[in-house]
Amino acid sequence: MSSTEVPEETGEVDKKETFGENPNLETFLETNASEAFRRPWHRLERGLRLNRLRVFISSEKAKLNLSDPDTEYLTNLLHKSLDKKLLNSKSAVVYNSEMQEIQEIKGLVYHTTSEGRVLSQIVEKKGGITFRKPHH
Numbered sequence: 001m002s003s004t005e006v007p008e009e010t011g012e013v014d015k016k017e018t019f020g021e022n023p024n025l026e027t028f029l030e031t032n033a034s035e036a037f038r039r040p041w042h043r044l045e046r047g048l049r050l051n052r053l054r055v056f057i058s059s060e061k062a063k064l065n066l067s068d069p070d071t072e073y074l075t076n077l078l079h080k081s082l083d084k085k086l087l088n089s090k091s092a093v094v095y096n097s098e099m100q101e102i103q104e105i106k107g108l109v110y111h112t113t114s115e116g117r118v119l120s121q122i123v124e125k126k127g128g129i130t131f132r133k134p135h136h
Helices: 023-036 046-064 068-083
Strands: 093-096 101-105 108-112 118-122
Touching: 046 068, 046 101, 068 118
Parallel strands: none
Antiparallel strands: 093 101, 108 118
């Protein structure tokens, strides 16, 4: 057979498979989808965390009346912080798994510039010195 010839169809490839509805599978998927966000923050996959960050950002935009550029700035900041693993621990993000929402991101502060822009940054907690009482 030369490279330009088309092989004869056997009919097996042409068969269209049809799948019936599977209510058990649909129920399983719906249950797991709704339960996915009920896990603690440190147990959520990256995609789910990004989704919750998007919801958090939109609520911050409404609450603080952020402009589109300021919202984009906040979005970039939080995505970069997630990539740098600054938001991975449960101590960095206060996440309510019952309500399935981020309630607070520790160290997230907002600054209003003289031009009226609201810029955000994450202030990392510096390790302090622990003073211990000497043992007598």
